[in-house]
Amino acid sequence: MFEAVLERLRAAGWTVPGGRQRTDSTHVVANVRTLQRLELAGETVRAALEAVAAALPDWLLGWAPAEWFTRYGPRVDAYRLPRAETERTALAVVFGQDGFELLERAWAASAPPLLRALPAVEILRRIWIQQFYRADGQVWWRERKEHGRPPAAALLASPYDTDARFRVKRTKGWTGYVAQLSESCDEDHPHLITYVATGPATEDDVETTPRVHAELERRELLPAEHFINSAYISAEYILAARDQSTDLVGPVNEGNQWQNRDPEAYDTDAFLIDWENLSAICPQGHPNTWSGTGTDRNGNPRVQFTFSLTNCTPCPVRARCTHAKTAARTVTLRPREQHELLRELRTEQVTDEWHARYGARAGVEGTVSQAVRAFGLRRCRYRGMAKTAVQHTLTATAINLTRLDAWVNGAPLERTRVSHLSALAPQTATP
Numbered sequence: 001m002f003e004a005v006l007e008r009l010r011a012a013g014w015t016v017p018g019g020r021q022r023t024d025s026t027h028v029v030a031n032v033r034t035l036q037r038l039e040l041a042g043e044t045v046r047a048a049l050e051a052v053a054a055a056l057p058d059w060l061l062g063w064a065p066a067e068w069f070t071r072y073g074p075r076v077d078a079y080r081l082p083r084a085e086t087e088r089t090a091l092a093v094v095f096g097q098d099g100f101e102l103l104e105r106a107w108a109a110s111a112p113p114l115l116r117a118l119p120a121v122e123i124l125r126r127i128w129i130q131q132f133y134r135a136d137g138q139v140w141w142r143e144r145k146e147h148g149r150p151p152a153a154a155l156l157a158s159p160y161d162t163d164a165r166f167r168v169k170r171t172k173g174w175t176g177y178v179a180q181l182s183e184s185c186d187e188d189h190p191h192l193i194t195y196v197a198t199g200p201a202t203e204d205d206v207e208t209t210p211r212v213h214a215e216l217e218r219r220e221l222l223p224a225e226h227f228i229n230s231a232y233i234s235a236e237y238i239l240a241a242r243d244q245s246t247d248l249v250g251p252v253n254e255g256n257q258w259q260n261r262d263p264e265a266y267d268t269d270a271f272l273i274d275w276e277n278l279s280a281i282c283p284q285g286h287p288n289t290w291s292g293t294g295t296d297r298n299g300n301p302r303v304q305f306t307f308s309l310t311n312c313t314p315c316p317v318r319a320r321c322t323h324a325k326t327a328a329r330t331v332t333l334r335p336r337e338q339h340e341l342l343r344e345l346r347t348e349q350v351t352d353e354w355h356a357r358y359g360a361r362a363g364v365e366g367t368v369s370q371a372v373r374a375f376g377l378r379r380c381r382y383r384g385m386a387k388t389a390v391q392h393t394l395t396a397t398a399i400n401l402t403r404l405d406a407w408v409n410g411a412p413l414e415r416t417r418v419s420h421l422s423a424l425a426p427q428t429a430t431p
């Protein structure tokens, strides 16, 4: 429906390729409780028992321990659980043992096959693999990564929505999803949603950039300028977008080494690079002793230069160059085209002209606000990513129809509200 409406709008000239667009995301809260790990363990057994009790009550009554009916009868709530760490760990082990017992009985040769087909029992099996293990005849809670806990992107956060993931971003933690919205922002056209997508909460914004461009290209709506924040940008994607005649506009980061944050330190820009001969000169005028190409841990191509211990050990400015106790300085760079592009952009993005141009991105915050406050985008009405994606797609369609209506009827765009106090503030006042 979203695509059909968008296609009509494009055919009628309400939105055009080659214009300006902007993208942002927002968190979306799943239609389930956010569970602490101990709650998750107890609630997962409870959900499985509830399903078994409904499907095969006689089978369950034939063997279920009496204490299970009180332990898993009411919902498992944090405020009823112990606070002391040792008691919590002990209770986690009890939950673990109960879950394993139910799974063993479900997979016994004599168990009714229907049992293993119950989704809640399968979810118990999956969550138990992630949360518990057995060794030396005991059940153990996987408390840390060293115990084999999977990464957050794989961790099931609720037995009632297996697509939802838990994430903490800055100060906000939530269980659920992330919604991506792109909109056109040309002055002489209505601002319409051109892309909408739903992903798990753990998905990083940067992963969506190539998907947005692929979809916009397929819809013949690729913009000439695409405004995004730093979470979406990378040198690879800027170059790839240029191949599609799109200028990806957003702040690139200053690098994630300590040398990038210390103005006195020697970051990679302090080294003179000869790309033709793959050699480098350090700030003290010494040449590298080794260079080579390879990949980082994510498989991205990198170029590395290593300097000599003979020069680095007695170097008078060593503290500004490396924190290594004994090793010589190594410099790792992106491939030449990406490296030079980032240097150029870092210089450009501090200018007033760049900031004036980048100001076009800010309006997308208003679109997210409209989607959240007027259309309830941030609250899942359903469980599971597929249904949540349908909700978001229909929401985007409704926003487009509402905006077209407002445009045709000459309704002005909302302006950012300025408080009475801010309006009174002298122009020269500082916060």
Ligand code: SF4
Residues within 6 Å of the ligand: 282, 283, 284, 285, 286, 307, 308, 311, 312, 313, 315, 316, 317, 318, 321, 322, 329
């Ligand atoms: S520490 Fe090594 S690489 Fe760094 S400036 Fe000194 S000699 Fe050059």
